Amino acid sequence: MTVAVDGAERGNGRGSPETERQGNEAKRRGRRGRAPLSARARAERRLGWVLCAPAVIVILAVTAYPVGYAVYLSLQRYDLRFPADSEFVGLANYGTVLSSSLWWQALAVTAVITVISVAIQFVLGLALALAMHRAMIGRGLIRTVILIPYGIVTVVAAFGWRYAWTPDTGYLSGLFGDAAPLTEQVQGIGVIVLAEVWKTTPFMALLLLAGLALVPEDLLRAAKVDGATAWQRLIRVILPLMKPAILVALLFRVLDAFRIFDSIYVLTAGAYDTRSVSILGYDNLFTALNLGVGSSLSVLIFLVVALVAFVFVRGFGAAAPGGEDHR
Amino acid sequence: MLAAVLALGACGGSGAGGGAGPVRLTWYVYNESSGAFAKAAADCSAGSNGRYTIGVNVLPNDSDGQRQQLVRRLAAEDSSMDILALDVTWTAEFAEAGWAMPFPAAQARTLTDGMLPAAVETGTWEDQLYAVPLNTNAQLLWYRKDLVPQPPRTWDEMLTAARRLAEEGKPHYVEVQGAQYEGYTVLFNSLVASAGGQILNDDGTEVELGAPAERAVEAIRALADSPAADPSWSNQREDDNRLAFETGSAAFQLNYPFIYPSARQNNPELAEQIGWTQWPTLVPGQPSHSTIGGYNLAVGAHSRHQAEAADAIACITGRDNQIRNAIDGGLPPTLEDLYTDQRFIDGGYPFAAAIYTALQNASVRPQTPAYQSVSLQIAHTLSPPSSASTGRLSQLRGAIADALESKGLVP
Numbered sequence: 120m121t122v123a124v125d126g127a128e129r130g131n132g133r134g135s136p137e138t139e140r141q142g143n144e145a146k147r148r149g150r151r152g153r154a155p156l157s158a159r160a161r162a163e164r165r166l167g168w169v170l171c172a173p174a175v176i177v178i179l180a181v182t183a184y185p186v187g188y189a190v191y192l193s194l195q196r197y198d199l200r201f202p203a204d205s206e207f208v209g210l211a212n213y214g215t216v217l218s219s220s221l222w223w224q225a226l227a228v229t230a231v232i233t234v235i236s237v238a239i240q241f242v243l244g245l246a247l248a249l250a251m252h253r254a255m256i257g258r259g260l261i262r263t264v265i266l267i268p269y270g271i272v273t274v275v276a277a278f279g280w281r282y283a284w285t286p287d288t289g290y291l292s293g294l295f296g297d298a299a300p301l302t303e304q305v306q307g308i309g310v311i312v313l314a315e316v317w318k319t320t321p322f323m324a325l326l327l328l329a330g331l332a333l334v335p336e337d338l339l340r341a342a343k344v345d346g347a348t349a350w351q352r353l354i355r356v357i358l359p360l361m362k363p364a365i366l367v368a369l370l371f372r373v374l375d376a377f378r379i380f381d382s383i384y385v386l387t388a389g390a391y392d393t394r395s396v397s398i399l400g401y402d403n404l405f406t407a408l409n410l411g412v413g414s415s416l417s418v419l420i421f422l423v424v425a426l427v428a429f430v431f432v433r434g435f436g437a438a439a440p441g442g443e444d445h446r
Numbered sequence: 447m448l449a450a451v452l453a454l455g456a457c458g459g460s461g462a463g464g465g466a467g468p469v470r471l472t473w474y475v476y477n478e479s480s481g482a483f484a485k486a487a488a489d490c491s492a493g494s495n496g497r498y499t500i501g502v503n504v505l506p507n508d509s510d511g512q513r514q515q516l517v518r519r520l521a522a523e524d525s526s527m528d529i530l531a532l533d534v535t536w537t538a539e540f541a542e543a544g545w546a547m548p549f550p551a552a553q554a555r556t557l558t559d560g561m562l563p564a565a566v567e568t569g570t571w572e573d574q575l576y577a578v579p580l581n582t583n584a585q586l587l588w589y590r591k592d593l594v595p596q597p598p599r600t601w602d603e604m605l606t607a608a609r610r611l612a613e614e615g616k617p618h619y620v621e622v623q624g625a626q627y628e629g630y631t632v633l634f635n636s637l638v639a640s641a642g643g644q645i646l647n648d649d650g651t652e653v654e655l656g657a658p659a660e661r662a663v664e665a666i667r668a669l670a671d672s673p674a675a676d677p678s679w680s681n682q683r684e685d686d687n688r689l690a691f692e693t694g695s696a697a698f699q700l701n702y703p704f705i706y707p708s709a710r711q712n713n714p715e716l717a718e719q720i721g722w723t724q725w726p727t728l729v730p731g732q733p734s735h736s737t738i739g740g741y742n743l744a745v746g747a748h749s750r751h752q753a754e755a756a757d758a759i760a761c762i763t764g765r766d767n768q769i770r771n772a773i774d775g776g777l778p779p780t781l782e783d784l785y786t787d788q789r790f791i792d793g794g795y796p797f798a799a800a801i802y803t804a805l806q807n808a809s810v811r812p813q814t815p816a817y818q819s820v821s822l823q824i825a826h827t828l829s830p831p832s833s834a835s836t837g838r839l840s841q842l843r844g845a846i847a848d849a850l851e852s853k854g855l856v857p
Contacts, residue, residue: 199517200543200816200852201815201852202543202544215853215854215855219855221857222855286678299678299681301681302678302681389857390625390829391829394857402856402857403855403856406856408517409819409856412852412855416855
């Protein structure tokens with residue numbers, strides 16, 4: 120849906136470059152530079168604020184307050200088991216986390232899982248999207264079948280993978296000579312990536328399918344007439360035109376994958392150095408009951424996610440969602 | 447059982463609302479598979495002469511899951527937390543955080559009358575009783591009488607016997623907990639204690655882990671490097687050990703008594719051959735000190751019916767209920783005289799004497815509010831067993847010292 124809106128905006132921009140420039144200029148000059156508003160415009164603006172106030176208040180209550188409270192907790196020594204020892208400690212909790220090898224190791228594991236799983240999901244998702252796009256017969260059936268893994272609850276799917284890889288009882292473990300990959304770091308991460316890819320490739324395919332709809336059929340035919348091979352058409356025509364959809368898909372998946380929790384919780388519970396940053400945060404908050412250190416972990420995860428989103432929007436800026444310049 | 451709980455809930459709810467009639471108490475406890483706890487709740491409700499009804503609220507099976515659910519509700523001051531089933535390692539934490547109510551001294555004496563001192567100690571923090579022992583637990587060394595004519599007394603004897611069986615091509619594994627979890631910490635604690643040391647000092651404020659800890663790590667490594675180690679040791683919990691032993695691949699098993707009723711049901715032929723003896727020691731001539739386990743019952747600090755909850759605890763931990771828990775569910779009772787009660791022993795508890803000895807020599811896990819973090823550090827640092835080394839002990843000392851101060855991250 121975002122993609123479709125993007126396309127529409129692009130059309131508008133092209134239609135009236137003059138208005139856009141003026142708009143940009145007005146933004147640069149900021150509020151003060153604008154002409155004074157008429158009484159009616161002011162009243163309308165006030166009505167606008169009043170009308171959206173309930174939504175703003177609800178959003179503040181359910182997001183801003185918890186985030187703010189987490190930041191506040193992260194500056195305290197606050198352990199539920201030692202309530203009497205609570206005190207303000209400034210940034211000490213952040214020092215604890217950043218100087219701990221556990222944090223850096225969890226960050227590395229999370230990054231590895233994110234990069235590998237999203238890369239595989241992209242390639243497979245693109246292939247599935249092309250199949251869904253090109254399918255002539257049984258289109259509905261194919262789309263349904265492809266979406267089944269995404270419809271299964273992650274925890275349920277993860278239990279399926281866990282039992283499959285358990286020696287003695289699991290069919291996959293038996294296939295590889297009673298292998299026990301979940302008891303070893305590298306293989307454990309491999310199984311986690313496999314479970315992630317299996318589960319969310321359909322979502323990637325769905326997002327990319329929306330992008331494929333942006334590629335005009337005439338352009339492909341024209342390329343064909345010019346003698347482009349199927350591969351050249353994919354690389355030179357389809358992918359560049361799909362760029363906005365690809366960026367949306369990658370951004371969504373990277374942010375999602377970075378917060379991976381449930382499959383790891385079921386598969387290894389973070390044992391054998393397979394914990395992600397979210398698992399580490401959970402263990403410190405809910406098992407160790409150390410709200411101070413745990414909250415600083417949460418805030419750090421939040422900052423890393425924000426940084427990734429920022430890099431995506433800035434680095435690939437032109438076509439990313441929310442980007443202003445759509446050329 | 448669900449229907450019973452619902453029925454209890456229905457009649458309790460109507461009573462509490464009206465001010466007259468029985469008070470509804472909620473008992474938070476894990477799902478005991480034989481149904482003995484549900485029967486105890488029903489019997490005690492019926493026997494209270496309309497003072498209270500007990501509804502059972504089932505917690506997850508693993509102790510970490512139980513603790514997380516309890517703690518989450520307690521931190522939110524849930525007033526339905528009347529009776530709490532606490533693992534023996536949580537007493538200090540729940541007492542220090544103000545989640546469990548201490549019993550007045552006189553009441554504490556009545557409630558624990560005739561109970562094993564070691565079990566009562568697990569429910570005590572800073573000389574006050576916070577939780578009444580419901581059941582205790584201790585591991586024994588279970589062995590196959592057809593393979594092992596003379597049961598080993600020390601860890602080394604056990605490994606030697608296993609090696610000989612391996613050379614003869616017979617079942618030879620030693621089944622013991624090795625996954626990275628609480629059970630592995632229990633193994634380490636039993637080994638350290640059996641070598642004559644402890645993990646923390648008596649007050650639970652300083653790390654000890656001296657020469658006995660080195661001896662314990664060497665024992666873990668000796669098993670890991672010997673043919674006696676099950677190939678999947680590093681992923682085994684109590685129930686995996688039970689299963690492996692029942693399927694006949696092992697000669698020894700270090701585990702709790704629940705394996706015995708299970709073996710009689712699943713493999714009666716093999717159950718005939720099961721012998722039991724004390725946990726192997728690390729110091730020849732000295733008794734071993736296996737780790738005491740079990741569950742205690744506490745009154746929640748935010749409960750609105752604390753007097754009724756205390757009475758209900760007295761009933762649930764009473765003699766008849768303890769006998770049923772032991773015979774049906776294999777849970778070792780905390781009443782001392784049951785261990786010499788011939789009718790109880792003949793009624794399905796033949797190893798009562800061995801458990802009694804083990805309990806008298808039992809060691810406790812470190813008593814500190816930060817126990818959970820300490821345990822996580824131990825299991826993490828010494829896992830997997832094949833990589834445990836005495837060199838890691840200094841790292842472990844630092845990690846535990848941090849955990850006691852609630853500094854640092856837990857793995």
